Each structure stands twice: as structure tokens, then as C-alpha cells.
Amino acid sequence: MPAPGLRLRGDFDHAGVPLFRDLDLTVAAGGWTCLLGPSGVGKSTVLRLLAGLETGGSFTGEIGADDGGPIAGRIAFMAQTDLLAPWLDVRGNVTLGARLRGETPDAARAEELIARVGLADHVHKWPASLSGGMRQRVALARVLMEDRPIVLLDEPFGALDARTRAEMQELAFETLTGRTVLLVTHDPAEAVRLGHHLFILSENGLSECAGLENEPVRAVDAPETIEMQVRLFRSLRGGVA
Template sequence: MSTAAAPAQALVSAPALRLTGDFHHAGRPLFSGLDLPISASGWTCLLGPSGVGKSTVLRLFAGLDTGGTFDGEISASDGTPVATRIAFMAQSDLLAPWLDVVGNVTLGARLRGEAPDLARARALIERVGLAGHVDKRPASLSGGMRQRVALARVLMEDRPIVLLDEPFAALDARTRAEMQELAFEVLEGRTVLLVTHDPAEAVRLGHHLFILAEDGLTRVEAPASPPIREVDASETMEMQARLFHALRGRPA
């Protein structure tokens, strides 16, 4: 791992997670009897059509408002509360419009009253390709640049549990591949839950793959080779096709 992306402190052991239960929104069930295990120290990828509750699952793990009612349990293998150990990247970049790139990347530390590690922040900003834009505010950045700022911010948090909701969706193909590789490198050893609509992304990054659909949750066996996988490897391409068919309601 590059020292430019190395964490500021030793990583606390990343636990396995589990979410079980039912969720209702506006009196209607969004999912029922869900049992989602998240393995420790690896990437779990959750795919599925829009509207089945993937982002809701992330918000439940993070302890955020969901606008609905959850009847179930969220637990960690070490018995410690989950929400206080999470770094969360939402679909929207949620950048503070009055702060420049450095200010947004270090926002978490500032909100906690901590002195931010500016050297590490600038190194991460360079790694996401924004070294020439550190003084710019969000209004001066493109959508893809804003998403890279948000990615640098979540990587800066150095938490054992990381929740990512479509973190690369606004990026072009080349930048997306580069940011996938960066995130995978920096988040080594963390427990990561990635929500994505992209089968290729899930196969490239995932140690464990799940599809959430209207009729429930399905586990799909990941390729035998470890991530991060080559996009043109035969088993990667075969699994992409299987996931695509599964997302269309055909057997995976």
C-alpha cells in the first residue's frame, strides 16, 4: 500500500455484521424476513433493482433515518454497537458548498473537534486526481469530481466498517476503474458493504455477492479468484453474465 494512502492509525479489527428483520414504509412492506450477513474484513456487494431497499439497508446499518419502521436486529460479531464505527458514502455527494476540497475531505475530523491530518488529506486528494483543484468549492466541480471528493472523504475517515452506496456511478469508465482500485487498496482489512447496480463492478470487487429483489435475498457464489479481478478474465466475464441474467429474473 502506498504511504500516501496509508491510514493515520492502526486499524481496529473489522467485525462481521448481520441484519435480520422486516422493514415497512408508509404502511407497506419493503422487505420481509431479510437475513443479510456481511463477512468481516472483505467486500460484500449488494445488487438489485431500484426500490427494493438496498439503500435502506445501508442507512439501517449506519443508524440513519429511513422514513420507515424496522422490526429486526443489527449486530456485529464482536458485540459492539455498529453505527459508531461506520464511514458512510451516500449516493449524493453531500459536500458542504461553503468548503473547498480540503475542507470537505477533512470535514469529519473537524465536526468531531479533532485536528485533521492535512498531509494525508492532500495525499488522498492527489490519489483521486484532484490535486489541482484543492481550493475549489463544490459549485466549481463537475459531478464526477464531486463524487471523487466524497470518496476521498470516506477514505479519510479510517473506520473499520465502510458503507458505499453507488460510489463510482458518476465516473467515466477509466476513472471508475482507477477509483475502484484505490478504494480496494485503502480499505484493505475493512468490512465493506457496497451497493451497486453494476454487475461488472460487483464481480470485480466482491468477496461475497448478494441480489436483493422483490421476492427476497439471493446469495450468488463469487468467482474463486480473489478480488480485485481482471475485467477480461474468463471467470469474471462469465460471472458478469450470470449476475446480469439473475438481475433480470433468470437463474444465476
């Protein structure tokens, strides 16, 4: 399935209180769009709206794909919490989507992804016996297993140590080549490393950060990468990019 671009435009209220107004977010087809901003401004709500999930609030506006097709059925979503089924082992959780749809999971692909997230020796373990970082890697393997053209990621690497985080970023970027990815992150370095497009959502609305150079995955020590991280951090602090 080709990867379409996405657009979300409108207002959202929670318990009668506005969360955002006149939001107009375009997620470019076939690349990584990163969404940053302080807690509580609606970043995760944006993901849930695109995914068609319950938000606990009221949205007025438009959500759609630029090819005119439905978004439902073409999305893989990874939430902040790993949401692993406690009664399934690592393999069972990675293949859960296919099983819920009544499909036969691709066993070879599942084993490959489990190995690539570094859990080949833990394939039969239950979630309760895994560390937080291991659980997050299971959740990442599960979303990659879905092989969807649209992928929504909510802080997918937040529980990982620095080395593992870099490795999982590279794995996700490689595996999701050509997909339309929207990544919510609080980490400017992560956004600059992975993003084709960067947006900041704040209490004042949505703004795009221009000036990205080279193609991701960018070298963390490249001067232009460091410069963009500094600019992005200043923007997040309310300064001028």
C-alpha cells in the same frame, strides 16, 4: 480497530407498505460484500439502517456486529449524492469529519488522498465549480479519510467515466484492505470485480450468488470474470445464475 462482521435481520415497512420481509443479510468481516438489485427494493435502506440513519420507515428486527460491540462510531458512510458542504473547498470537505468531531485533521493524509483521487490541482475549489464526477471523487476521499473499520458505500463510482471508475475502484479496494465493506451497486461488472461475496435483493427476497473465483480486484477480461458477469446479469433479469 478490528473490522467486525455485520448482520441485519428483520422486516421494514414504509408508510405502512412492506419493503422487505424476513431479510437476513450477513456482511463478512474484513472483505467486500456487494449488494445488487432493482431500484426500490431497499438496498439503500439497508445501508441507512446499518449506519443508524433516518429511513422514513419502520424496522423490526436485529442489527449488530459479530464482536458484540456497537456499530455506531465505527462506520464511514458514502451516500448516492455527494453531500458536499457548499461553503467548504475540496480540502475542507475531505477533512470535515475530523473537524466536526473537534479533532485536528491529518493534513498529510488529506493531501495524499486528494492527490490520489486526481484533484490536487483543485484543492481550493468550491463544490459548485466541480463536475459531478469530481464531486464524487471528493466524497470518496472524504470517506477514505475517515479510516473506519466498517465502510458503507452507496453507488460510490456511478458518476465516473469508465477509466476513472476503474482507477477509483482500485484505490478504494487498496485503501480499505481489511475493512468490512458493504457496496451497493447496480453494475454487475463492478460487483464481480470487487466483491468477495455477492447478494441480490429483489421483490422475492435476498439470494447469494456463488461461484466467484480468484481474489479481487479481478481482471475485467478474464474468462471467469466475464462468465460470472453474465451469470449475475441473468440473475438480475430474473433468470437462473
